[in-house]
Amino acid sequence: MRILHILDHSLPLHSGYSFRTRAILKAQIASGWQVAGVTGPRQGACDAAAERIDGLDFYRTAAPAKRAPGLAELAEVSAFARRIDSVIHAFRPDILHAHSPVLTAMATDRAARRRGLPWMYEIRAFWEDAAVGIGTGRAGSSRYRMTRALETRFVKRADAVAVICDGLRDDLIGRGVDGQKIMVSPNGVDMELFGTVPPRDDALARELGLGDAELLGFIGSFYDYEGLDDLIAAMPYLVEKRSRAHLLLVGGGPEEAALRAAAQASPVAGHIHFTGRVPHQAVERYYGLIDILVYPRKRMRLTDLVTPLKPLEAMAQRRLVAASDVGGHRELIRDGLTGTLFPPGKPAAMARALADLLGNRGGWEARRDTARAFVERERNWADNVARYRPVYHSLVQGKAR
Incomplete structure (x- = not known):
């Protein structure tokens, strides 16, 4: 053929x-x-x-x-x-x-x-x-x-x-x-590219000033539909509950300037970090640092109809995944089993879900195993x-x- x-x-x-x-x-x-x-x-x-x-x-x-x-x-x-x-x-x-x-x-x-x-x-x-x-x-x-x-x-x-x-x-x-x-x-997921679990890079954590942080992250392009403004708005609620919580945003795009301005104006600006775009071969170093990959997409036709690739790549890397409860995410994530779903467009509710996940470390390993097995078996x-x-x-x- x-x-x-x-x-x-x-x-x-x-x-x-x-x-x-x-x-x-x-x-x-x-x-x-x-x-x-x-x-x-x-x-x-x-x-x-x-x-x-x-x-x-x-x-x-x-x-x-x-x-x-x-x-x-x-x-x-x-x-x-x-x-x-x-x-x-x-x-x-x-x-x-x-x-x-x-x-x-x-x-x-x-x-x-x-x-x-x-x-x-x-x-x-x-x-x-x-x-x-x-x-x-x-x-x-x-x-x-x-x-x-x-x-x-x-x-x-x-x-x-x-x-x-x-x-x-x-x-x-x-x-x-x-x-x-x-x-x-x-x-x-191409398991040749994303099938190896990245080790934690302590030198990178020190370089970014994130040595003992409970680290949330997003790695990708900064478009409005990704809902990163809602994630930044959730950080004050989250830091109130989890004082060591930090957010790392890796990438760039049309919304970068607006997002940086929102982060600078936040009362917890010191807990929000931008790396800018990084070389593709260096992305795994950042995956290895982040405890929870967050995908706060807004609700619209695009996000309800289309499944994104990034959450699957994160699951393959044995990262915890939390995402907004839109149609595209529901096709990939089973709430409480392979990831956490939270209401879209509601920063306070997002913060509560993330705080609960950060506070339940005892269940992390089982969830990582289940999510990784799902990718290996079905994706x-x-x-x-x-x-x-x-x-x-x-x-x-x-x-x-």
């Missing part, structure tokens, strides 16, 4: 998107399949038309000339479709596997129909909801409605559809998509990738008939 993955972007860019792609491709190679990826114009400038990164082959698409909004997206799709067509000629795939956003699906559909190949469309989040979540779009706007309509159209045109969670599947069924053509390929990419096999074979056989 030869599979060509059609991607918005990939390594060497670092994102949850590119790491999920890496995990899928590595696991498929381990299963004996021949795989390659072709990335769209949004990968950015590249030194070569094709390159091998971490043992994976990627073909690149040159960006078209700049145009006005609307025309620019159409030019991207056309350039991407031509590049996919040329890669099909070189790689000779049996199936095309497109990954969201919808511009990727549009380009894949053109190339697939030209070449008579079956194609699968995998959705990791709805593009229109992601835009609302990061503040670049508005729910219900004309652009939002148009993007949603395009998504629905190309889901129906695809030969098969994959989604990362039940929330996305249920939403598509509600739009009239046949549930029989939708498979769930849940977020998983390990080496096993997850087998879900694609029957769908791929069905599509290839159907096309042959």
Whole structure:
């Protein structure tokens, strides 16, 4: 079986998107399949038309000339479709596997129909909801409605559809998509990258002034939907109950300046610490310091429908996990068993839940064991990738008939 993955972007860019792609491709190679990826114009400038990164082959698409909004997206799709067509000629795939956003699906559909190949469309989040979540779009706007309509159209045109969670599947069924053509390929953890428990780095703790702290942390991108402002607002309530509680925020993003200002204005400013962005290879050092990884996402369509990757990575690292009680988290976390859930948008309630967890150290080891076992059993990419096999074979056989 030869599979060509059609991607918005990939390594060497670092994102949850590119790491999920890496995990899928590595696991498929381990299963004996021949795989390659072709990335769209949004990968950015590249030194070569094709390159091998971490043992994976990627073909690149040159960006078209700049145009006005609307025309620019159409030019991207056309350039991407031509590049996919040329890669099909070189790689000779049996199936095309497109990954969201919808511009990727549009380009894949053109190339697939030209070449008579079956194609699968995998959705990791709805593009229109992601835009609302990061503040670049508005729910219900004309652009939002148009993007949603395009998504629905190309889901129906695809030969098969994959989604990362039940929330996305249920939403598509509600739009009239046949549930029989939708498979769930849940977020998983590449145990090669996150399967080793990081040791505590005492030198780093001293460097950060956190030697004996009860440490809460968040590692990732600072977007509004992540709810980090609520976590900062919870800290005065928490410190009142647990005087050694500190918060470590690792990363950066659009909300960083506002979050730093909120932390500076907090009555417990000395308990809130920012590291800025850190090199990817250094992230494990910070995982090893943090007692509880906190994911305080706000409630909105994006967070109710989409499951994040970070809590799974934390569970694989045997870190305790606490998260807001939104739909995406409920698909991953069983309250009181693999993690703690608290009401979204309520700092005082968040603080009470975190204080209770900090005060119950006797149950930590059992919870770590249970959460790690869940990831190994149900969210390990080496096993997850087998879900694609029957769908791929069905599509290839159907096309042959």
